[in-house]
Amino acid sequence: MAPRLPPPQQQDFPAQELYAPSPQFTWAELQSMATDGVLTPLYEKSFTPSGLDVTPRLRARAAALVVPDRIRRKVIAGRMTAAWIYGCADAPERLSLLVDAKHRISSLRSARGCILHEVRLGQLDVVSIGGLLVTSPLRTAVDVALHVEASRALPALRMLLSRDELGVRLRLLTLAVEASTRVPHKKAALRKIAALARTADPLSSDVLPPKVAA
Numbered sequence: 001m002a003p004r005l006p007p008p009q010q011q012d013f014p015a016q017e018l019y020a021p022s023p024q025f026t027w028a029e030l031q032s033m034a035t036d037g038v039l040t041p042l043y044e045k046s047f048t049p050s051g052l053d054v055t056p057r058l059r060a061r062a063a064a065l066v067v068p069d070r071i072r073r074k075v076i077a078g079r080m081t082a083a084w085i086y087g088c089a090d091a092p093e094r095l096s097l098l099v100d101a102k103h104r105i106s107s108l109r110s111a112r113g114c115i116l117h118e119v120r121l122g123q124l125d126v127v128s129i130g131g132l133l134v135t136s137p138l139r140t141a142v143d144v145a146l147h148v149e150a151s152r153a154l155p156a157l158r159m160l161l162s163r164d165e166l167g168v169r170l171r172l173l174t175l176a177v178e179a180s181t182r183v184p185h186k187k188a189a190l191r192k193i194a195a196l197a198r199t200a201d202p203l204s205s206d207v208l209p210p211k212v213a214a
């Protein structure tokens with residue numbers, strides 16, 4: 001029996017953008033439609049219509065489906081998960097979720113498919129995308145530089161810097177990391193940024209390398 005297809009696009013009602021197991025379609029039916037090329041896997045058990053332009057909002061919605069309802073309003077997608085939401089990294093195996101220090105991690109039971117990190121966040125560090133709280137592009141870049149190994153961090157940072165709409169600039173990233181206090185791996189983060197500066201456009205005024213202490 002052929003699987004039921006997503007409803008066709010109507011003139012007054014746009015086609016559904018995101019599909020996940022529900023009373024409308026089972027997991028097996030979604031997989032079958034993906035095999036037939038009708039849907040494209042997005043993240044975990046979520047799919048989009050084939051050919052649809054995948055946006056940060058759609059990635060955030062797909063990630064939100066993995067976060068348990070009980071903690072969704074208390075966590076923020078960050079690090080490489082946020083980089084993926086912005087389209088600057090591959091989909092993560094497990095979601096990196098940040099918890100503001102006022103919400104103790106111990107009060108949030110571990111969620112399957114998620115890793116929780118207790119951090120301090122400022123008012124400008126968090127944005128809302130697709131119903132999910134996500135670290136801002138600059139905070140994402142800072143966290144990737146500080147907490148992700150160079151082999152994965154450098155490609156993601158290059159992508160974050162290359163997207164003009166995200167507003168992340170190399171000098172701004174440098175200043176933000178240098179201003180971080182009492183954080184581990186700060187020197188390593190500055191070395192990563194220095195490596196980015198060496199491969200940037202030498203004519204740009206935004207490529208002054210950071211000063212890395214020996």
